[in-house]
Amino acid sequence: KQEVTQIPAALSVPEGENLVLNCSFTDSAIYNLQWFRQDPGKGLTSLLLIQSSQREQTSGRLNASLDKSSGRSTLYIAASQPGDSATYLCAVRPSSSASKIIFGSGTRLSIRP
Amino acid sequence: EAGVTQSPTHLIKTRGQQATLRCSPISGHTSVYWYQQALGLGLQFLLWYDEGEERNRGNFPPRFSGRQFPNYSSELNVNALELEDSALYLCASSAGQTLAKNIQYFGAGTRLSVL
Numbered sequence: 001k002q003e004v005t006q007i008p009a010a011l012s013v014p015e016g017e018n019l020v021l022n023c024s025f026t027d028s029a030i031y032n033l034q035w036f037r038q039d040p041g042k043g044l045t046s047l048l049l050i051q052s053s054q055r056e057q058t059s060g061r062l063n064a065s066l067d068k069s070s071g072r073s074t075l076y077i078a079a080s081q082p083g084d085s086a087t088y089l090c091a092v093r094p095s096s097s098a099s100k101i102i103f104g105s106g107t108r109l110s111i112r113p
Numbered sequence: 114e115a116g117v118t119q120s121p122t123h124l125i126k127t128r129g130q131q132a133t134l135r136c137s138p139i140s141g142h143t144s145v146y147w148y149q150q151a152l153g154l155g156l157q158f159l160l161w162y163d164e165g166e167e168r169n170r171g172n173f174p175p176r177f178s179g180r181q182f183p184n185y186s187s188e189l190n191v192n193a194l195e196l197e198d199s200a201l202y203l204c205a206s207s208a209g210q211t212l213a214k215n216i217q218y219f220g221a222g223t224r225l226s227v228l
Binding site: 036046049091100102103104106 | 155205
């Protein structure tokens, strides 16, 4: 059974710092991995999608990496800003399922001005 | 282009009542997914509808049900509400079953409170 874990559960850093969020998954048979952002009480915004054949994806100040063999992904945020404060969710789509996305419990990020 | 829309934004019910949540997918999308985000439990997959049919469901009791209409919009019905059904319910849509294009786009959610 696929399980997705995100550590730490919460993170607070001063503005301007570079930071890394971690995601691990137990079954390497995934089709893709996605990072989402969720603002309090709101839905999800997709940040980056990495297909299983890819190693990383970049969008602006965000860079996500994927190491399927070790079951790990990282989301790197450069030059953090207060507007980056949100919960960041990692989710994997198992190769065996066309529908289910399995989510981690998220990392709640707070950027201090 | 409009994204995934959900209504209502908030819904307050009492225990034992029924709740109906609605979702309109992105135009051209045929698949609709429902997720529950309960406090402390993270996001859990609930249901997947495609072309009007229920294709898959998560580990939820039968009182969670839904349907998809010919225009691909969807309803999620929760019967005999329990306090622990209080959660944010998120709907997502995708363009179909081809995995390469099966990226899910999420709505803003319906917050259900059961008193």
